[in-house]
Amino acid sequence: MVHIACTGQAWTRLPPALGPFQACRRRFLRWRDNGTLKRICRAALSEQDTGWQQQLAAYVDFSA
Numbered sequence: 001m002v003h004i005a006c007t008g009q010a011w012t013r014l015p016p017a018l019g020p021f022q023a024c025r026r027r028f029l030r031w032r033d034n035g036t037l038k039r040i041c042r043a044a045l046s047e048q049d050t051g052w053q054q055q056l057a058a059y060v061d062f063s064a
């Protein structure tokens with residue numbers, strides 16, 4: 001999820017080392033719908049992690 005949010009690539013271009021894109025996409029949709037991504041994007045993280053957290057928050061549409 002973070003890779004997609006940070007690179008802007010399509011899910012089908014997910015590097016094989018990160019697992020099947022279908023499984024990652026399903027997890028993203030489930031986490032978006034059940035509020036997990038919202039909690040991740042609002043959690044207090046160390047300064048080194050705020051960059052990807054902000055990119056993930058920008059990628060996720062919380063208005064749905």
